[in-house]
Amino acid sequence: MNKTLIILLLLVTTTLLGQTNHRDSIDVLHYNLHIDITQIPQTTISGKAIIEFSPLFNYSDNFGFDLQKLTVDSVKFNGNVVDFQHTNDVVRFVTTQNYNVTDTLSAEIYYQGVPAKDPSGWGGFYFNSGQAFNLGVGMRVNPHVYGRCWYPCIDNFTDKATYDFYITTIPSHTATCGGVFQSVAPDANGNKVWHWKIEQPVATYITSVVVGELEKVEFSYQGLNGQIPIDIYCKPSQVSSATTAFADVPLMLQIYENAFGPYPYPRAGYTVVNFNSGAMEHVMNIAYPNDALTTSLSSQTLMAHELSHMWFGNSVTCATAEDMWMNEGWATFCEGIFVEGRDGYEEGKNYFLDNHRYALTSAHTNDGGFIPLYGVSHENTYGTTVYKKGADFVRSLRGYLGDSVFFAAVKLWFSENAHTSKNTYQLRDFLTEKTGTDLTPFFDTWIFNSGFPHYAISNFSTEGNQATVEITQSRLGGRYIGNANKVNVSFFQSPEVYETHLIEFDGKSGTSTFNLPFNAKYAIVDYNSLLADATIKNEYMLYGQQQSFSSQSFIVYPQTTTDSAWIHVTYNFVKPEEHGQIFDGIELTPHYYWTINMESYGNFRGRARFNHTTSQNPADSVWKPEPNDRIEMLYRALPSQPWTKIDIQNYLSWMGGYAFVDSLRPGEYAFGIWRYDSVSTPAQLENQKCKVFPNPAKNRVTVFVGNTNCTEIEIFSINGLQIEKITLDNATYIEIDTNNYKEGAYIVRFMNKSALIESRKLIIAK
Known part of the structure; x- marks a missing residue:
């Protein structure tokens, strides 16, 4: 081999390997795909892809197409065999002259082998129970689009082309593809060749093929632009189920055309595949799973979801x-x-x-x-x-x-x-x-x-028929505070009589005053749930029956059988605003609270259960109560008021649980926590000079001072009121009777005459 030839080969190799942006260098106009899928037991395919394309840059001489795993036998460019490289899942070749954006070129790639599946198990090409089919995206592959697993292409979301598919099958099999069926004819080997055509430009990942024993169930719909055939392909044993399951597809098309405009393709279609982990929105030939051939809500909404992709994702x-x-x-x-x-x-x-x-x-x-x-x-x-x-x-x-x-x-x-x-x-x-x-x-x-914005009423007042309301914005899962907010507020005289007004504001809060035709008793933000903010709302009319607000972790048990009540619950997924001192130093939950609006009739009284479960409220994992912490319930009648601790039947623990409130009132409810912040084990005690234990305590607490020269113990309420002052007389510890102490938080101060040595927080929980 002479030096000139070696240099030329090096130049070609360098050019081929140096071209890395092949997907942004080509505009594919049309794919003409001839694919043999007769060897399903062997899990192999073979094919010829004739690709018409134009360069996206002038003076182009280097072209590449995506093709994963399959083996390339030969490549032709404009009818002539050319050298190529197939590395890193890209088939590349260099031409002998430059081409410009006005040129229409042709590449012919012959290939065969076992097509790839995504490593996750979702996406790629499948041979399952006598069927062969593709799913056009892969969960792990990068990029996710996955046309390259069964034919050479420019595999991204933006390159769109038209298609002709010629799929060869054994005589007993049918091939379905996206687009409109053109013909089926025998070949020289006694097999069948199925021809399908897509005339609308589409991306590679929504093209499809299914091969197997299939029968067709037909529906139709009179669309805005003409008759739309609806073809359902399934196994012969599934015809009856498919006829029932897909009966609402014409209605789906009607609903979507009314909402979004004309259906963008000449045919609608589904093929039922041997796959039970979801569906894929292939254009005009949705891959639909075996296990969803039912009229259940989940199956019907899956069917509708995939059909809507003909607008959102495919067009x-x-x-x-x-x-x-x-x-x-x-x-x-x-x-x-x-x-x-x-x-x-x-x-x-x-x-x-x-x-x-x-x-x-x-x-x-x-x-x-x-x-x-x-x-x-x-x-x-x-x-x-x-x-x-x-x-x-x-x-x-x-x-x-x-x-x-x-x-x-x-x-x-x-x-x-x-x-x-x-x-x-x-x-x-x-x-x-x-x-x-x-x-x-x-x-x-x-x-x-x-995250999610959160809108809540922070102040509400009325003067006659005039109502003033302040809306405050906060956020779940972020710090951003948005502008140009438009929030509806409904003012209620009764559950049946209310009026809704729009409040517009920038930033943290906005206040508006409205003249109403009645004296409003209460107001609710976004009563009709038009905004998906960090709340969940629900309402029920109770007539003596127990009512679960399952999405709000809340249950009401009426205590009277003849009286009724209307109850509206807003479950807020953010920390409530604080106004004034929290009762006895209780730490307020940072991530959720309830807003209750209610109208009682007669002598209605409702016992309410508030649930605290980490599965229902993932935010609790952020709050992170500890095993010795004590959880209580706080209440305020209005958002502008301070929180107070209320009496409950307490079945709450750091792991979860619930609390019963004997008589439900309108207002806001939240959980609070008394932190166990002192020591309880010998190893922990060694880390502190002054010790208070047990903590929380009930009727008696031990105070240990060791060799700290402590002469006095002072005990204060959380509000600064001195409860007790004890002289030690050289004692190293003392027991204090706390029977007369109220539940709450206290500060224990260790003093040397007038000098503070240390202080500890003490919780009394009875």
Whole structure:
């Protein structure tokens, strides 16, 4: 081999390996995929991909396509065989001349082998129980898009192309793909070749194939732009179940077209696959799991979720994985839109509230903390925050704008951006332009910062029919305080008679005064739950029956059978505001409290149970009560008043438990804690010169001074009132009778004449 040839080979190799940005260098126009899937028992496929593309830069001579694990046999460029390298899951080749953005080029790649599955077990290509099929995203692979596991492509969220699929199967098998069925014909070997076509540009990850013994169940829907065929493919034994399970798909299409505009594709379709861990929104050919062929709410909302992706994710696709809430958050919101459209507004509202409860209690524990919706890590791309808080954001945006403005703007989003990829900032700016409302502060509050805002009444007063209310903003899971807040406050004369007004303010708080047609007894923030803030609200009318407010960790037991009451509970997931001295030095829970509004009729009396469980209230793990701490219940009638300790039947411990309040009153309730902050073991006692034990104490406490030269013991209440002064007369310890001490916190001061040596906190708990 001569030196010139060696130098040329080195230059080619350097060029091939140096090109790392292949996904941003090519615009694929069309894929023509010929794939043989006749060897299902051997778990292998073979294929030829003819890819029409244009360079994105002038003077391009270096091209690459993603292909994972499969073996490449040969590559042709514009009909001629070229040298290639297949390293790091990229097939690269260099051309002999430069090409410009106006050129249309062709690559023909022949490949075969065992296709890859995602290491997590979710995503990739499967051979299960006689079926072969793909799931277009992988939970662990990077990038998540996973077209490259079964054909060479530009695998990202932004490169969209049209497709022709030619899938070869054995005679007894059927192949389904996205798009519209064109034909089936025998080949020279007696197998069948199935031709499907997608004429709308789509990203690689939502293309699909399923091969197996399949039969078709047909429905149809008269859409806004014409008749839409609905094809359901399943195993022959599943035809009856599929006919029943998918019967509401036409209704789903009707609900979504009414909300978001015309269905963006010529066909709707599902194929039931041998997989039981979720579904995948492949365009016009949703991969649907075996175990969800039912009419249960969970199955129907899964079906609706995937169908809504034809708008949210398939037609308009998130530009990056960091924007995934634009796909999955909206689709989760669409589950509630389906329930609302099918079962009515109240059922839809309840569905949204169930989603909200899960977002508040579980998103941060599942995802390793409170995280913003935009810019999620690779590990959290398909996490709880993206799905559940994403849906919360959309519901809040709907409430912020109002239905007419919200849905009109969303319809414009799809009509003006169909078959494109967009990011979060582009959505924000588009909605700002179309609604005439600057949504920058709203996105800052809900999208770009972690946690949830919380809105509460901090002051409420009336003078005749004039009501003044102050709203205070705080936050769960972050410190950000948002601007351009719009919060509804409902003023009540009775449960049946109320009037709602909007308060707008920037920053921490806002105050407004309203003239009402009645004298308001009480006010409730966001009574209709239009905003998904850090609260869960619910209400019931009680007629003598026990009522559980399960999402609020609260139960009411009526003590009268003939009288009734209306009770509205707001469960707040933030620390309540403090006004004045907390009773006896009790430490207030930092993460949740109850706001009770109620209207009693006759002689109604309700016994209430407040639950404290770390599973229901993950924030308790932040509070971290210790085994010897004592938990009590605090109450205040109005938010502007100080907290006071109330009598309860106490079944509370550091591990959880509950408290009974014999007679429920309107107001706010919270747990408080007396910290066990003294020593209780010999090893711990050695670390302190002056000791008080046991602590907490009931009827007697021992005070130990050792060799500290302590001459006097002074005991003060937490409010500074001296309770007792004891002279030691050279004693090293003394026992003090505390029978006459009230429950609460005290300060024990160890004195040498007038000089303070140390002080200790003492808790009396009887």
